Every structure is written in structure tokens, then in C-alpha cells.
Amino acid sequence: HDDLAPKLTLEDPKPISFVKNVLTTPKDQNYCNPVGQIKDTCCDFQSVEDMQRGIFDKIQDLVKTRFFRYYKLNLWRECPFWDEDGLCMNKDCSVETTDESRLPKEWTQEALSAVQMSPAGLGFQPFKACSYKDQDYCLIEDQSNENVVYVNLLDNPERFTGYAGVSAGRVWKAIYEENCFNIVHKMTEGCKTCNNMMNIAGSAGNPLKVAEKVQQTVKEVGPGFAHVPKDTEKLDQLLSDLSETTDGGENDEEVCLEKRVYYRLISGLHSSISLHICDEWFNRTSGEWGPNLDCFVNRIGSHPERLQNVYFTYALVLRAVTKAGHFLDQYDFYTGDDKEDIKVKSMVHDLIDNASSCAPTFDEKTMFQGPDAKALKLEFRDHFRNVSRIMDCVGCEKCRLWGKIQTTGLGTALKVLFSYEDNQLNPKRTPQLLQRSEIVAMFNTLNRLSESLRAIQRFRKMYLDQVEEAEKTILTPLD
Numbered sequence: 001h002d003d004l005a006p007k008l009t010l011e012d013p014k015p016i017s018f019v020k021n022v023l024t025t026p027k028d029q030n031y032c033n034p035v036g037q038i039k040d041t042c043c044d045f046q047s048v049e050d051m052q053r054g055i056f057d058k059i060q061d062l063v064k065t066r067f068f069r070y071y072k073l074n075l076w077r078e079c080p081f082w083d084e085d086g087l088c089m090n091k092d093c094s095v096e097t098t099d100e101s102r103l104p105k106e107w108t109q110e111a112l113s114a115v116q117m118s119p120a121g122l123g124f125q126p127f128k129a130c131s132y133k134d135q136d137y138c139l140i141e142d143q144s145n146e147n148v149v150y151v152n153l154l155d156n157p158e159r160f161t162g163y164a165g166v167s168a169g170r171v172w173k174a175i176y177e178e179n180c181f182n183i184v185h186k187m188t189e190g191c192k193t194c195n196n197m198m199n200i201a202g203s204a205g206n207p208l209k210v211a212e213k214v215q216q217t218v219k220e221v222g223p224g225f226a227h228v229p230k231d232t233e234k235l236d237q238l239l240s241d242l243s244e245t246t247d248g249g250e251n252d253e254e255v256c257l258e259k260r261v262y263y264r265l266i267s268g269l270h271s272s273i274s275l276h277i278c279d280e281w282f283n284r285t286s287g288e289w290g291p292n293l294d295c296f297v298n299r300i301g302s303h304p305e306r307l308q309n310v311y312f313t314y315a316l317v318l319r320a321v322t323k324a325g326h327f328l329d330q331y332d333f334y335t336g337d338d339k340e341d342i343k344v345k346s347m348v349h350d351l352i353d354n355a356s357s358c359a360p361t362f363d364e365k366t367m368f369q370g371p372d373a374k375a376l377k378l379e380f381r382d383h384f385r386n387v388s389r390i391m392d393c394v395g396c397e398k399c400r401l402w403g404k405i406q407t408t409g410l411g412t413a414l415k416v417l418f419s420y421e422d423n424q425l426n427p428k429r430t431p432q433l434l435q436r437s438e439i440v441a442m443f444n445t446l447n448r449l450s451e452s453l454r455a456i457q458r459f460r461k462m463y464l465d466q467v468e469e470a471e472k473t474i475l476t477p478l479d
């Protein structure tokens, strides 16, 4: 499978000709500076930027603390969907793990069977074995598995690794294809195999598109891949049924809120990862790390929707963090050092207090209200769980690490928003609500999104500076 191995030498992004741009397009002072309401949220772009600036330093300081910088995970689970044999051997892809002897002994392997909860019974439960609870939107790693390791996130920053090509593309494709809800499933009721197949081949819910997608997927990977039935006759029949029953064409307005939210969330994560790559790009000529404007313009700047989705995802996660405020206020942030525990607790409190001083950024009560609400919610949850499993198919260790953290962070946010009413987020009523890894993931995800918003502001300025430079070049007469 040579073609599936990650391409390690990602080509440099296409350079932007600013002089040509200035000559051909009107100067855009508002470049990458969206205004107005962020669709499907209850806040506008400007207030999100203001809030992000207000709490940026607080969240940066928080993720550096002992409690938040160590993340425990299984980095080497088998990809459950396809044979992922692409292994990125680039040194920037590798993850440095932490020797457990340097961590509080209560966190470590030996204590697994002994400790489940802090004496107070509130919160601290880092060693719970893996199982999906109904409320969970993502796979929580089996903390007692012998393959789990601790990683110091500060030693393993998410940045450009060179991971790209077929392997990375296939993971993104599979993630977007999880956004396939109800309507398609209704058409294939009673056909379990077909339903499974739809799960991996689905598109935006238009049956014709799905049929085409199935055909394309089968062509690419062949029958027998993941859930695609080996029985090609059945497949042909399904495709012809689908083509007959559809009139084609999809009306965007008909895409339900839940589906839009799902897409925006994933696309926001994707944009955020791209932003980190562009912000910490490795310049092969100078041998230095730094922002790459061409990368930004190509991947984000020229796609307004991708840019806006970062704000959306930030708004959603921030709402989840503030909603969980009461629970976190009483959580035992155990680090093995009493002073540090108190410090972390007060930092979390301060952050949430600041974020809560503004109106909520997202209204979770608008979702799952229609007649199919219950089924749709289950589907939404199951699809998101699949996204966290797809992370095991990422062929670069470092990307997998951050992919896992951020999908767990988003899954935790969804759990807080959609699995519990405000009054249930009380540790006395639901002491086992969140595990340590979920809390660490949610705050680190908020931090990465916050860094992405800051990167957008920086790239915006770089872009305008370049335009100004180009204008000077045009206006300066040649000697």
C-alpha cells in the first residue's frame, strides 16, 4: 500500500501574489474579519473575539498546570474501519511519553484497582475503566489498559508535521461522512448491512448523492471494505433503488439545525487544526518555525465559511465550559500537592467567572426539539462517537494525539450541553459526571480554539501589511 503511506514532504503552499491581488481586486480592510451574528449561535463575531481576548491568558496559564498538562490515552489502538498501515516516521510525528514515576502515585497504573474516587466522593476519578455511558458522545479511553500512556502536552505541541496525502485525506473524508442522518436511513430500513454501509458512505442526506458516494467508495476501496457488503448483487440493487426513488437536488434550507451544527463543529475543528499548522509551519529554507501566510490564505482565508466555523466551535465549547461551571467549582483537581490543587481550582473558577460575565454564546435548548428529536439525538451521539474512533486511523502519532484530545474535548462539550439539564450538573446529584481525561480534553480544546482565533487576528494583520507593501511597490516609480 505504498500509496496509502502518509506523504511526509508536504509541498509548500501556493505563494500569493499580493501585487497582482492589489491590481485586480479591491482592497478589503475587512479581510477575514466577519461581522454580525454567528449562524446557529446566540452571539456575534465581535463579542466572541472580545471574550477570547479577555480570557486568552487565563486559559493559557491553566493548561500549563500539572493537572491540565498531562493527558492519559491509548495511542496505538487498531484502526477499526480500514487497514491503516501508513506510519509516519518523520520525527515531528512522534510523541514523547512521560515516565509515570514523575506523576502523583494516585494517577498511576498500580493504583488503578484501588482508587476510584476521592474521599469526598466528588469528581476525582481518573481510573474508571472504559465503557460508554448513554450520555457519552465519544469513546473514553480504557484508563486501565496496559497500552495507555501519559503524555505531557507541553512537550508535544500540535503543529506542522508534514502528515498529508491519501492517509490524512481519507480520515477527513470519513469524519465528514459521519454527517449522514435519518433521511437516508429511512430509505434503507430493514437492511442492516445497507444501513452500516450508509454510515460510511453517507453524504449530506441527498439519496442520489449518497448513491453516487457509495458507488465511488466501492470503486475506491472495493467490496468488503469496512461495512460495504461483499455481496455486489445486493449493492447494485441498492444503488438502483436509491437512484429511482430520488428526484435529485438538495435544498440547503432543508438541512436541519442538528446536521448544520454537526458540520460546523467538525469543519471548525478542521479549520482550527489547519490554523495551527499554518501558524507553526516549518520553513525548510530557513529551518525555522513560524506563521506561513500563504498557507493561511490557501486553506482558510479564501474560504469564509471555514473561518466562521472556528468561531462557531469556540462559541459552543465555551458555552459547555460555563455550563459545567457549578460542577467544576466543586471538583477535586487532585495533583498530589494541596497548594497546587487549590491554585488550579481557583484558576478554573476565575476563568469560568470571567466567561460567564457575558451572555451565553450558544443555546443548546434550540436543538433536538422536532418530532424526531429523540432518534436524531441518538444518531448525532453515535455519529460523533464514530468520529472519536476514526482518530485511531490517523497515521501520524502527534496528529493522532491532538486529534484524540480535541475530539474528546468536543465530545465532552456535547455531553455537557445535550446529556444534562443545568440542574443535573451538580456533583451531588451526578458525582461521576466527568472523568479527569474529559475535563483535561475540554479545556485543552478550548485553548487550541482560542489560539486559532488569535492566529486569525494575527494573519489578518499580516495580510493587510502585505497589501500595504504591495501598494507601495506599485506606487513607487522605477529608477
Ligand SMILES: Cc1cc2nc3c(=O)[nH]c(=O)nc-3n(C[C@H](O)[C@H](O)[C@H](O)COP(=O)(O)OP(=O)(O)OC[C@H]3O[C@@H](n4cnc5c(N)ncnc54)[C@H](O)[C@@H]3O)c2cc1C
Residues within 6 Å of the ligand: 010, 158, 159, 160, 161, 162, 163, 164, 165, 168, 169, 171, 172, 266, 267, 268, 270, 271, 272, 273, 274, 277, 299, 306, 394, 398, 399, 400, 402, 403
Ligand atoms: C485528525 C487529524 C489531525 C491532524 N493533525 C495534524 C497536525 O497536527 N499537523 C499536521 O501537519 N498535519 C495534521 N493533519 C493533516 C492535515 O490536517 C491535512 O490533512 C494536511 O496538511 C493536508 O492538507 P490539505 O491542504 O491537503 O487538505 P486537508 O486539510 O487534508 O483537507 C481535505 C479536504 O477537506 C476540505 N476541507 C479543508 N478544510 C475544511 C474545513 N475547515 N471545513 C470543511 N472542509 C474542509 C477540502 O475540500 C480539502 O481539500 C491532521 C489530519 C487529521 C485527519
